[in-house]
Amino acid sequence: xxxxxxxxxxxxxxxxxxxxxxxxxxxxxxxxxxxxxxxxxxxxxxxxxxxxxxxxxxxxxxxxxxxxxxxxxxxxxxxxxxxxxxxxxxxxxxxxxxxxxxxxxxxxxxxx
Ligand code: AMP
Ligand code: ZN
Numbered sequence: 001x002x003x004x005x006x007x008x009x010x011x012x013x014x015x016x017x018x019x020x021x022x023x024x025x026x027x028x029x030x031x032x033x034x035x036x037x038x039x040x041x042x043x044x045x046x047x048x049x050x051x052x053x054x055x056x057x058x059x060x061x062x063x064x065x066x067x068x069x070x071x072x073x074x075x076x077x078x079x080x081x082x083x084x085x086x087x088x089x090x091x092x093x094x095x096x097x098x099x100x101x102x103x104x105x106x107x108x109x110x111x112x
Contacts, residue, residue, distance in 0.1 A: 001045065003045055003095065003096050004094055004096070005039075005041045005094055005096035005098060006045050006096060008025070008027065008041070009025045009041060009043045015027035015028070016028040018038050018070055018073060018074065019040075019066060019069060019070045019073055021062070021066060022043075022062075023042060023043060023044075023059050023062035023063065023066075024040055024041060024042055024043060024059075024062060024063045024066050025040075025041055025043055026038050026039065026040045026041075026066070026070045026101075027039055029100065033100075033102060034081075034102040034103060034104055034105060034107065035103070035104030035105050036074045036075075036076060036080070036101065036102065036103045036104035037100065037101070037102055038070060038074060038100075038101040039098045039099070039100060039101075040063055040066065040067060040070060040098065040099045040101060041063075041096060041097065041098045041099075042056075042059045042060070042062075042063060042096075042097055044056070044059055045096055046059070046060075046096070046097040047095050047096065047097065048084075048086045048087060048092055048095065048097055049084045049086050049097060050086050050087060051097070052097075060097075063099065067082065067099065067101065070101060071101060071103070074101070074103070074104075075104075076101070076103040076104065078103075079103065080101055080102060080103030081100075081101075081102045081103065081107050082099055082100070082101060082102075083099070083100040083102065084097070084098065084099050084100070085100075
């Protein structure tokens, strides 16, 4: 299977690492949309949030345990926004579950 974020998680494609543990990998988004724009992905391939199930939700829980650690590492003391785009209408461009952590400034109230 040809998956960009699987290749990044394996270190086959370079990225700027922010955090890593047994279950997840976090790295800088290549086209940042805020002063801090970090992506968090499971090391195992999950296509999107719409593919979360009983079989893989423990991995997703580990990602959510990692997110506050990543926010702390990034110095996000005043909050942040967590986004996961899903499918075509959600404008998901990479078919491997990822959470955008956006922060470092007051973000616009409008989300869509
Ligand atoms: P989405 O559009 O929600 O699927 O998000 C995919 C994100 O991956 C976008 O914000 C891209 O800028 C980012 N991205 C794509 N390729 C890379 C890469 N090689 N390294 C880091 N971020 C990437
Ligand atoms: Zn993948």
